[in-house]
Amino acid sequence: MLRLALATSRGRLLSLAGPFVALLFAVALVASCGLLMDSGLRARVPAERYGAAPVVVAGQQQVTLDTEEPDLGQSLSEPVAIPAVLARKIAKVPGVTRVVPETSFPVGLTGADGRVIGRSWGSAGLTPYTLREGRAPATAGEIVVDVALGRKVGEKARVAGRDGVREYTVTGVAGPGLARQASVFFTGERAEELFARPGKVSAFGVFGEGERLAERVERALGDSVAVYAGDQRGLAENASAREGREMLIALSGSLGGVIVMVAVLVVSGAFGLAVRQRDREIALLRAIGATPKQVRAMIGREALAVGTVAAVPGLPLGVAVGRWLFDQFVARGMVPEGFTPVVGPVPMLVAAGVGLVTAWLAARGAVRRAASIKPTEALGEAAVERRELGRGRMIVGLVFLALGASASGLSVAAAGETAAASAGAIVLLLITAAALLGPWLVQLAVRLAGGVVGRTSPVSGYLAVANTRTAAKRLAAVATPLILMFAFASTTLFAQSTLGHAATQQALEGNRADYVLESAGPGLPPDVVRAARDLPGVKGVTETIGTTVIADTDEMGSRTLKPLDAIGLTVPAHGIDLGVTSGSLDRLRGDRVALSTLTAGSLGASVGDTVRLRLGDGTPVKLTVVALYERGLGYGDVALPYPLVRDHSEAGMAGRVYVTGGTAERLTALAPGLTVLDRAGAGAAVNAAQEFSDWINLLVLGLIIVFIAISVVNTLVTATGARTREFALLRLIGGxxxxxxxxxxxxxxxxxxxAVITGTLIAAPTLMALSYGVTGSPLPHVPSVAYAAMVAATMGLAYVATLTPARTVLLGRPAEQIRG
Structure with a gap:
C-alpha cells in the first residue's frame, strides 16, 4: 500500500497541491506558536542590577488559592516586598557568606527619559556599581547617579518620588552604567523613606559558595518567596520581564489553539476536494478487488507522505515567522529587551506531529464513504456526484447547528461576562456546522438566487445554476474556507471594534475635566497635585492610579481568582464621571469599594455586600461595596480609595490628574516635563492607547487570515484546474x-x-452576545467601511482565484483535453 500510495501520488500532484499548501502553512504557524511558548517557558533574561549576586531572593509574583484543587494562580501587577528579617534566616544557610538587602523603587529625574530606579547605596555591590567620580551619599540631600544619566559631581538634580519633588546634590557618579535600568542611589535611611514599606525590602542578593547554593536557600525559605539563579535573576529585576514571559505563554497557547482549529477545517476541506477528484480511481480499485481497509491505508499513507514533505519547508518558515513575531513584541515594549527567542526541538516535533495527524485524520475522513460502500455504488457516485449528505455528517452538522443556536439564545438571555465569554464558543460551533452542512448551503443558495441568475444570463447563468445543483459537494469544499475566512475575520475585527468603541466612548463621556495632567516619569508627585489645587480658577482636582486587582470569588460552586482592571481615585471626584447607577462614590474611603455593573453581575455583588480582593501587591482585603457604575470599560472594573492603591503601588504617585478649571499655561508651569491635555487631547490619548492594545489582535488576525486566504486561493485554483475535461466537453457540444x-x-x-451571507449569519449572533454582555446593547459596533472592504475582498478573492485558472484551461484545445 505504501508503494501504491507513492505511485498514485506522483500522478496526482495537482490535486495534492491544495493539501500540501494548507499543511505547509499550518505546520509553519503551529511551529511559530511553539517557538513563542518555548521562549516564554524557558525565558532567560540576563541580570543587570543583580549581575554580581549568584542568587536573588524576591517576592512571589503569583497568588494562588489555598485549596486542594490544582490552581495555576494569577500574576500580580505590583512588586511584592518581603520581610527584612529573612536576612537572618538566609545568612544561616550553609555556604552563604553575605546577604545584601535591596530596596528599589521608580523615581523621576528631571531631564532623564525612561525608567529610573531609586536604590540604596548599600546595594550598589549587587550590580556591581563602583564610583567613577566623587563619593558616596552621606546625607538625605545627596545622591550618586548612574554614569548613563550624564550628570556631573556637584550639580543639582531634581528627583520626583512618592513624597514629592526634592532637590539633591550629586556627590558621585557610578558605573558600569545601565541604559535600560539606570539607577539613582540614596542613603539607606532616605531610600527606606521613599520605599515606604517599613520592615520590608524588594529583594536580597545572596553571595556564597557551592554549586547548589540556590537549592539550599530555596529549601530553607520554602514557598513564601521566589529564589532566582543564573539567567533567571533577570526576572527578579523587572516586572515587565515576568509580564512579557507570561504574555508569550498565554498568547502562543490561545493562538495555537485557534490555528489548530482553523487548520483542521482547512486541511479537511482540501483533502476532501482532493479525494473527490479521485473518486473514479478509488472506485476502480474497489472494483478490481481492493478492500476498504487497503483503500483507507493507501490514502492515509499518501496523506502522511504529503504531510512529511510539507513539514520540511514548513518548520523553517515557522521559525522565521516566530522570530519576526518575537522581534515585533520587543520593538513595541511588550517583551523587554534582553529576552532572546528559543528554538528548541520539542515545538518543532509538536508542529510536525500536528501536521501529520491532521493530514492523516482529514484524509481518512474524506475517503471513508468511498472506501466503505459497495464497488458498484462507488462507480456510480464517481460518475455522478451523490447529492444528499451522508447520515453521519448530517446528524453531526445539525447537532452543531442546534448547539450554536442554543448558545446564541442563552447568551443574549444571560448578563454580564457570561454573555461575553460565550462568543468564542458560538462562532466555533456555527463555523463547524457550516462546514459540515456546506452542500445544503450551496443548494439553498441556488434555490434562492438561481431564478435571478438564470433570467439575467440565459446561457452562462443557466449552466452555472445547473452545475451548482449537481456539484454541491465540490462547491461546498470551495466555499467552506471562504466562509471560515469571512466569519473568523468579521468576528475578530468587529469584536475588537465593539469593545474599543465602547471603551473609548465611556472614557470620553466620563471625562468632565477641562485638563488632564500626565508625566513621562513614574507618576505625578503629591506636591505637584497640591500646587494644582492652589492655582487660581481651579475648582476641583482628582488623582487617579491605574492598577490590577484580583477578585477571590465563587464560580459554579468553586473558588476562583479573577484579575480585574482597577482605578484608585480621590473623592469627591471632580472632572471624572463613572456613571454611578446606585450608591455614592463620595463614600469611597477606607475599606470601601465601587464596582462596575458588569463586574458586580459576575461577582454577584450589590451595594452593601462585601467582596474579597487582592491588591496589586497581593495584599488581601475585604471591602464593602458602596456604589455601582456603568463606565467600567473606560475606567476599570473596580474603583478603590486612592490612598489604598497608592500605599500598595510601586511608584506611590498619581498616574493621571483630572483638573476642572484653571488654565493650561499655569498648569504647564507647575513642573518640568508635565504634559497638560485638554479634552480633545485626552480623547486622542485614549484612542492612541486603544490602537496600541488593538495591535496584538490585528496581528493575530492577520496571520490567520493570510493562512486561510492562501488556502482559499489554492483550493479554488485546484478545484478549477481539475475541471479541464468538463470545460472541454462543454466546448465540444457548442459552448x-x-x-x-x-x-x-x-x-x-x-x-x-x-460565503459573505453565511459568514455574516455566523458572526451576527456571536457579536450580539459579546456586545450585550459588555455594553448592555445587542447591537455591535460594525464600521460600514470595514464591512464593505471585507465583502469586496471576499468576492474579489473568489472571483480572481476562480477565473484565472479557468482562463488558462480554456486556452487549450478541447479535443486534446477531453482525451487527457
Missing amino acids: TRRQVRGMVRWEALLVGGL
Whole structure:
C-alpha cells in the first residue's frame, strides 16, 4: 500500500497541491506558536542590577488559592516586598557568606527619559556599581547617579518620588552604567523613606559558595518567596520581564489553539476536494478487488507522505515567522529587551506531529464513504456526484447547528461576562456546522438566487445554476474556507471594534475635566497635585492610579481568582464621571469599594455586600461595596480609595490628574516635563492607547487570515484546474469560451455571496452576545467601511482565484483535453 500510495501520488500532484499548501502553512504557524511558548517557558533574561549576586531572593509574583484543587494562580501587577528579617534566616544557610538587602523603587529625574530606579547605596555591590567620580551619599540631600544619566559631581538634580519633588546634590557618579535600568542611589535611611514599606525590602542578593547554593536557600525559605539563579535573576529585576514571559505563554497557547482549529477545517476541506477528484480511481480499485481497509491505508499513507514533505519547508518558515513575531513584541515594549527567542526541538516535533495527524485524520475522513460502500455504488457516485449528505455528517452538522443556536439564545438571555465569554464558543460551533452542512448551503443558495441568475444570463447563468445543483459537494469544499475566512475575520475585527468603541466612548463621556495632567516619569508627585489645587480658577482636582486587582470569588460552586482592571481615585471626584447607577462614590474611603455593573453581575455583588480582593501587591482585603457604575470599560472594573492603591503601588504617585478649571499655561508651569491635555487631547490619548492594545489582535488576525486566504486561493485554483475535461466537453457540444467563462464567473459570484451571507449569519449572533454582555446593547459596533472592504475582498478573492485558472484551461484545445 505504501508503494501504491507513492505511485498514485506522483500522478496526482495537482490535486495534492491544495493539501500540501494548507499543511505547509499550518505546520509553519503551529511551529511559530511553539517557538513563542518555548521562549516564554524557558525565558532567560540576563541580570543587570543583580549581575554580581549568584542568587536573588524576591517576592512571589503569583497568588494562588489555598485549596486542594490544582490552581495555576494569577500574576500580580505590583512588586511584592518581603520581610527584612529573612536576612537572618538566609545568612544561616550553609555556604552563604553575605546577604545584601535591596530596596528599589521608580523615581523621576528631571531631564532623564525612561525608567529610573531609586536604590540604596548599600546595594550598589549587587550590580556591581563602583564610583567613577566623587563619593558616596552621606546625607538625605545627596545622591550618586548612574554614569548613563550624564550628570556631573556637584550639580543639582531634581528627583520626583512618592513624597514629592526634592532637590539633591550629586556627590558621585557610578558605573558600569545601565541604559535600560539606570539607577539613582540614596542613603539607606532616605531610600527606606521613599520605599515606604517599613520592615520590608524588594529583594536580597545572596553571595556564597557551592554549586547548589540556590537549592539550599530555596529549601530553607520554602514557598513564601521566589529564589532566582543564573539567567533567571533577570526576572527578579523587572516586572515587565515576568509580564512579557507570561504574555508569550498565554498568547502562543490561545493562538495555537485557534490555528489548530482553523487548520483542521482547512486541511479537511482540501483533502476532501482532493479525494473527490479521485473518486473514479478509488472506485476502480474497489472494483478490481481492493478492500476498504487497503483503500483507507493507501490514502492515509499518501496523506502522511504529503504531510512529511510539507513539514520540511514548513518548520523553517515557522521559525522565521516566530522570530519576526518575537522581534515585533520587543520593538513595541511588550517583551523587554534582553529576552532572546528559543528554538528548541520539542515545538518543532509538536508542529510536525500536528501536521501529520491532521493530514492523516482529514484524509481518512474524506475517503471513508468511498472506501466503505459497495464497488458498484462507488462507480456510480464517481460518475455522478451523490447529492444528499451522508447520515453521519448530517446528524453531526445539525447537532452543531442546534448547539450554536442554543448558545446564541442563552447568551443574549444571560448578563454580564457570561454573555461575553460565550462568543468564542458560538462562532466555533456555527463555523463547524457550516462546514459540515456546506452542500445544503450551496443548494439553498441556488434555490434562492438561481431564478435571478438564470433570467439575467440565459446561457452562462443557466449552466452555472445547473452545475451548482449537481456539484454541491465540490462547491461546498470551495466555499467552506471562504466562509471560515469571512466569519473568523468579521468576528475578530468587529469584536475588537465593539469593545474599543465602547471603551473609548465611556472614557470620553466620563471625562468632565477641562485638563488632564500626565508625566513621562513614574507618576505625578503629591506636591505637584497640591500646587494644582492652589492655582487660581481651579475648582476641583482628582488623582487617579491605574492598577490590577484580583477578585477571590465563587464560580459554579468553586473558588476562583479573577484579575480585574482597577482605578484608585480621590473623592469627591471632580472632572471624572463613572456613571454611578446606585450608591455614592463620595463614600469611597477606607475599606470601601465601587464596582462596575458588569463586574458586580459576575461577582454577584450589590451595594452593601462585601467582596474579597487582592491588591496589586497581593495584599488581601475585604471591602464593602458602596456604589455601582456603568463606565467600567473606560475606567476599570473596580474603583478603590486612592490612598489604598497608592500605599500598595510601586511608584506611590498619581498616574493621571483630572483638573476642572484653571488654565493650561499655569498648569504647564507647575513642573518640568508635565504634559497638560485638554479634552480633545485626552480623547486622542485614549484612542492612541486603544490602537496600541488593538495591535496584538490585528496581528493575530492577520496571520490567520493570510493562512486561510492562501488556502482559499489554492483550493479554488485546484478545484478549477481539475475541471479541464468538463470545460472541454462543454466546448465540444457548442459552448464558446466566453460562455464557459461566464458560467465560471457566475459560480464564483454564487460561492462568494454564499460565503459573505453565511459568514455574516455566523458572526451576527456571536457579536450580539459579546456586545450585550459588555455594553448592555445587542447591537455591535460594525464600521460600514470595514464591512464593505471585507465583502469586496471576499468576492474579489473568489472571483480572481476562480477565473484565472479557468482562463488558462480554456486556452487549450478541447479535443486534446477531453482525451487527457
